[in-house]
Structure formats: C-alpha cells, structure tokens
Amino acid sequence: MIELKNISKTFRSSKKKTIALNQVSLKINQGKIFGIIGKSGAGKSTLIRCVNLLERPDEGEVWVDNVNLLDLSEAKLTLERRKIGMIFQHFNLLSSRTVEDNIALPLELIGTSKREIKSRVDELLHLVGIGDKAKEYPANLSGGQKQRVAIARALASNPTLLLCDEATSALDPATTKSILNLLKEINQKLNLTILLITHEMEVINRICDEVGVIDDGILVEHGSVEDVFTNPKEDITKEFITNSLDLSLPTFFEKNISASKQENAATIYKLSFTNLPHYNSIIEEVKGLFSSEIELINSRIEYAGSVNYGTLFIKVQANEQNNRAIENHFTAQTFNIKKVGYVGNSN
Numbered sequence: 001m002i003e004l005k006n007i008s009k010t011f012r013s014s015k016k017k018t019i020a021l022n023q024v025s026l027k028i029n030q031g032k033i034f035g036i037i038g039k040s041g042a043g044k045s046t047l048i049r050c051v052n053l054l055e056r057p058d059e060g061e062v063w064v065d066n067v068n069l070l071d072l073s074e075a076k077l078t079l080e081r082r083k084i085g086m087i088f089q090h091f092n093l094l095s096s097r098t099v100e101d102n103i104a105l106p107l108e109l110i111g112t113s114k115r116e117i118k119s120r121v122d123e124l125l126h127l128v129g130i131g132d133k134a135k136e137y138p139a140n141l142s143g144g145q146k147q148r149v150a151i152a153r154a155l156a157s158n159p160t161l162l163l164c165d166e167a168t169s170a171l172d173p174a175t176t177k178s179i180l181n182l183l184k185e186i187n188q189k190l191n192l193t194i195l196l197i198t199h200e201m202e203v204i205n206r207i208c209d210e211v212g213v214i215d216d217g218i219l220v221e222h223g224s225v226e227d228v229f230t231n232p233k234e235d236i237t238k239e240f241i242t243n244s245l246d247l248s249l250p251t252f253f254e255k256n257i258s259a260s261k262q263e264n265a266a267t268i269y270k271l272s273f274t275n276l277p278h279y280n281s282i283i284e285e286v287k288g289l290f291s292s293e294i295e296l297i298n299s300r301i302e303y304a305g306s307v308n309y310g311t312l313f314i315k316v317q318a319n320e321q322n323n324r325a326i327e328n329h330f331t332a333q334t335f336n337i338k339k340v341g342y343v344g345n346s347n
Ligand SMILES: Nc1ncnc2c1ncn2[C@@H]1O[C@H](COP(=O)(O)OP(=O)(O)OP(=O)(O)O)[C@@H](O)[C@H]1O
Pocket: 011, 012, 018, 019, 020, 038, 039, 040, 041, 042, 043, 044, 045, 046, 047, 199
C-alpha cells in the first residue's frame, strides 16, 4: 500500500517562492491504478517525484509497503527504491544500448548473474509484446515500442509500484490506447500498483480505479473514478470531464456565429452534463415546454463505468424571455449551459 501524508514542497529561488505541493494526502491500495490529473504547473510531476524521493518533500510522510521512505538512510532508500519502477513521457532509454541491454541495465546495477539477466529480459520482452526487438537500438523503434522497452526496464526488478509520468503524452491516440491496455494488463497479471499523472481525462477514464484532481498544489478532489464522474464537486473537475470530449462547433456554425444578436437570430448553446441517464428525454421535455425550435447540432456522449457524461451544441429559435427560461430549465436539471453566440435565421 502507498500512503502520502501531508506532503508539502516549496521551491525557492532568489526571486520567488513557488508552493508546488500543499498538504497532499492520499492512499492507494495494492493492485489499484490511481491517476492524478491537473493542468500544467499544478504540481503533478513534483508529486510523483516525491513518491520515490527524486524530489524530497519539505514536510510529510511517504509510506511504501509500511516503510516511511523519509526515515531511511541513503543505503536503505536505494534498496527500497527497487520496489518502485518509473516510466517517463520521453522514455529515457539509452540510445547506445540495444533494447535487451536497456532492459538489463537495472539488473546489471544490482549484480544479477548474466544467466539470470538473460532469462528475465526474455520474459519481460514477451510480457510487453516486443519479443522480436531484442537486438534493435531505440532509434529504430516507434514511440509505442520505446515505451514498451521502458515499461520492461521499469519492471525488471519486480517492483510493487509503477510510477508513470505522463507516459502516453508523446504518443498518438491509437498508440496511447495500446500502451494503456498494456499497463492495465500488467496491473492485473502482476497485481502491480500504478500511480500515474496525466492532463487527459481519457487516460483516467480508460484505466484508473481512482482519481485525484490537483490544482495549484492542492489535491482538491479524489475518489473512485465512477464517484468523481457521477458527482464532480469542483469546477476544475467538471472542466476536465467535459473537455475530455473534445467537441467543437461544426465549421459551418463556427464561420457564421456572432457575439451580438440580430433580429430573429437563433442562439447557440453548449450544454454539458455528467450522470444524466435521461438527458435525451430532458431535451424533449424542454422542446415541448417552450414550443421552441431546438435543434441538436453536435453531441458526444461517453461513459465512465456506468456513468454517462456528455457535451452537446444546440440551436434555439426563441425570444429572449424563452431563452432565459430554457437556460433555467436546463440548469435546474443539472446541465451546465453556456451561450456560445448567435446565428442568422437562415443558418
Ligand atoms: N525545480 C524547480 N524549481 C523551481 N520551481 C519548480 C521546480 N519544479 C517545479 N517547479 C514549479 O512548481 C510548480 C509545479 O510544477 P510541476 O512540474 O510539478 O507541475 P506539473 O503539474 O507537473 O506541470 P506540467 O504538466 O506542465 O509538467 C510549477 O509552478 C513549477 O514552475
């Protein structure tokens, strides 16, 4: 089990002081995948680096399998760190070593015999699905293959915890999916605990059991992925959820939209929601109530476990009074509604 207790970290230079982490506490049970999401500069890297003490917190405790790493001597810390593997956004492979020699490196450093290294490396190459790449150099591999090598290297010393620092941020969507699938597979096969940091809700949704949202060095919200999607408490969490849908206004409307209302213009709204199984019937109800012309112009609905969340653009042909009533009605039904602009009646 991993437990962080009241971790704080401040960076100081002659000119300024940055509080990167402020009293962060979290617990991760063995075999779980915990994702930390936050914007750029929120403190994600500092937090994950505090878990293996690449960064030493100013305050707090870092418990890994019932040992507070901050209490250990350098020699003991080196031993405990073998239980913690880490992978990075840019893979950090040694370009002068072949794939098999990259994977072998941590085992060479702890004096494992050549025979043992050979058999462990073969096992790892197959586990991560690159059995045919043993003799290649990193320069001849795709990004996804490089990350597989990095995962194999991180697993070489049989860690109980894997730290993933934006591990899929440099990969295209299809490769991201395959690396996330691999992480999930390894998590299940080896009962490996995974702590990852990301700025993409899709990563959280796809493989995490639990999520923590970090903002300005503070862990503002955490819980099971399903609970947080069902009932996001913080605006930043709602923003991550709806932005993850990456839905934009169709080009035709984007070109014709204006910020000021001309006579008879229709209003374009962006609606978003989480956990509304009957979102469709709510829209139908609003149409009926206001006898307005409400046209759905783009939508995307996804699921986190059994919880749906979505973003929709609608075009409403109504007078100002009815527009306001429609806005109020959607808000009362827990939609988030934002006016995007106006388009002429002919559009
Ligand atoms: N070594 C350092 N010296 C000074 N300030 C630092 C240092 N490392 C991080 N910071 C500052 O601490 C804050 C948190 O940084 P951190 O890298 O943890 O954020 P992040 O969420 O990982 O951001 P990103 O997604 O952009 O990598 C930022 O304001 C950053 O500028």
